Amino acid sequence: MGKFDKKTDVLVVGGGMISREVVLPTVFQEQKYGRVGNISISSLTGSIISELQSMFPAFKGYPDPEKYKPDKKYPEMFKEAIKDLPENGLVIVATPDHLHTPVIKAAIEAGRHVVVEKPLCLKVEEARGIIRAADEKGIYVLTDYHKRHDRSVRAARYKYRKGHLGEMLHGHAWIEEPKYMALNVFKDWCEKSSPFEYIGVHYADVYYFITGLKPKRLVAFGQKKFLPARGKDAYDAVQATIEWEDGSVFFIQTSWVNNEKNSTMTNQGMMLLGTMGEYWADHKDRNTHFVSDQNGYEDYNPNFFKQYDSWDFPGEADNVGYGYDSIVQGINDIKRIIELTSHMNENEALQTRKKIIAQMEETRGLPKQALIGVAVNNAVRMSADSGGRFVVFDEDMNIGFE
Numbered sequence: 001m002g003k004f005d006k007k008t009d010v011l012v013v014g015g016g017m018i019s020r021e022v023v024l025p026t027v028f029q030e031q032k033y034g035r036v037g038n039i040s041i042s043s044l045t046g047s048i049i050s051e052l053q054s055m056f057p058a059f060k061g062y063p064d065p066e067k068y069k070p071d072k073k074y075p076e077m078f079k080e081a082i083k084d085l086p087e088n089g090l091v092i093v094a095t096p097d098h099l100h101t102p103v104i105k106a107a108i109e110a111g112r113h114v115v116v117e118k119p120l121c122l123k124v125e126e127a128r129g130i131i132r133a134a135d136e137k138g139i140y141v142l143t144d145y146h147k148r149h150d151r152s153v154r155a156a157r158y159k160y161r162k163g164h165l166g167e168m169l170h171g172h173a174w175i176e177e178p179k180y181m182a183l184n185v186f187k188d189w190c191e192k193s194s195p196f197e198y199i200g201v202h203y204a205d206v207y208y209f210i211t212g213l214k215p216k217r218l219v220a221f222g223q224k225k226f227l228p229a230r231g232k233d234a235y236d237a238v239q240a241t242i243e244w245e246d247g248s249v250f251f252i253q254t255s256w257v258n259n260e261k262n263s264t265m266t267n268q269g270m271m272l273l274g275t276m277g278e279y280w281a282d283h284k285d286r287n288t289h290f291v292s293d294q295n296g297y298e299d300y301n302p303n304f305f306k307q308y309d310s311w312d313f314p315g316e317a318d319n320v321g322y323g324y325d326s327i328v329q330g331i332n333d334i335k336r337i338i339e340l341t342s343h344m345n346e347n348e349a350l351q352t353r354k355k356i357i358a359q360m361e362e363t364r365g366l367p368k369q370a371l372i373g374v375a376v377n378n379a380v381r382m383s384a385d386s387g388g389r390f391v392v393f394d395e396d397m398n399i400g401f402e
């Protein structure tokens with residue numbers, strides 16, 4: 001490739017809630033600061049692209065609403081968008097949970113690095129296919145497990161690894177969202193995923209991130225009461241008890257039918273008990289509250305993804321927080337890989353990419369680490385669907401009923 005000007009072009013495939021609230025504000029901010037080049041967005045319909053055009057600065061849209069019927073669906077058009085992405089480009093995947101794999105595979109095939117919203121995918125076999133393809137072509141695929149960037153979680157990891165908590169005994173986490181998620185935001189795909197697969201996986205990854213332990217077996221339960229009565233064959237709530245390789249146990253409870261009048265979107269938190277110490281954190285109540293005529297009472301999490309007055313653009317706002325940091329980590333890693341290899345011939349570049357990615361693999365949610373969350377997701381779904389049978393994991397994260 002030609003000289004790299006330290007900017008990556010970015011293609012976002014998605015265009016829904018997380019794209020609007022986190023991914024696009026992040027990449028447009030990076031563009032504003034001169035760290036990202038051109039931006040393109042691929043979504044299902046031209047009318048989604050039109051809406052996004054009214055919300056964000058200029059970008060290239062797929063399908064172009066001027067040329068295509070606005071409400072016709074173009075589920076394969078991301079392939080054209082990837083083809084148009086130059087060599088300095090990267091792909092951010094923000095499609096529904098069960099539709100990550102085809103986009104990731106197409107990006108790898110085209111030689112483009114990837115940042116993908118969690119979970120990497122829903123099935124172990126799919127994750128293996130992604131690992132194989134990414135390894136072969138020396139492609140970076142980061143799963144955006146943004147809780148890894150939450151200082152409350154990083155603190156737990158740091159102290160655990162320093163030995164302050166001793167050996168893990170048990171812990172639990174809760175993460176639950178309101179009814180409008182399943183009924184409105186995810187109405188087209190809530191049957192294909194579940195509150196555990198969509199959001200509980202964050203805490204399965206957090207336990208693995210903190211401790212480095214791998215799951216040994218689990219049992220999961222799910223309830224279908226509220227959503228089926230509204231025409232959706234989807235789980236309202238899912239709980240899993242996971243036993244890890246050292247015998248410690250971590251319980252995760254999830255739901256997407258909580259009350260819509262909650263003081264924030266996500267109830268969440270975690271406790272851990274070790275032989276030498278304990279950790280307890282409410283990740284919803286960060287001890288910052290607002291009451292306003294506009295929004296009523298709010299529990300305000302200043303750490304996730306919030307707007308603050310910009311130091312550099314007076315009168316404008318900057319997005320700050322772990323939601324931002326996590327995506328920017330992916331963009332910066334990819335820029336580093338491109339910068340270090342752009343002047344090399346094909347084979348030298350491939351070997352160098354593999355070396356850099358292998359170094360990054362130790363600390364990041366690259367596919368070999370993201371596989372843990374995928375395997376837990378896959379096992380939870382099997383166990384809940386079977387009415388609570390145990391599912392076991394082997395060393396390589398192959399899963400099966402006990």
Ligand SMILES: NC(=O)c1ccc[n+]([C@@H]2O[C@H](COP(=O)([O-])OP(=O)(O)OC[C@H]3O[C@@H](n4cnc5c(N)ncnc54)[C@H](O)[C@@H]3O)[C@@H](O)[C@H]2O)c1
Pocket residue numbers: 013014015016017018019042043044045048074075076077078094095096097098099117118119144146185186198
């Ligand atoms: N990091 C986080 O904590 C976090 C938070 C919320 C969502 N997510 C994840 O992000 C992903 C997207 O979530 P969301 O909330 O934006 O969902 P959403 O349903 O609001 O949006 C999905 C978007 O994908 C588009 N889409 C579907 N098929 C497509 C295709 N073939 N080509 C192009 N676009 C296509 C849809 O048009 C829609 O705009 C999910 O995997 C979800 O689990 C992550």
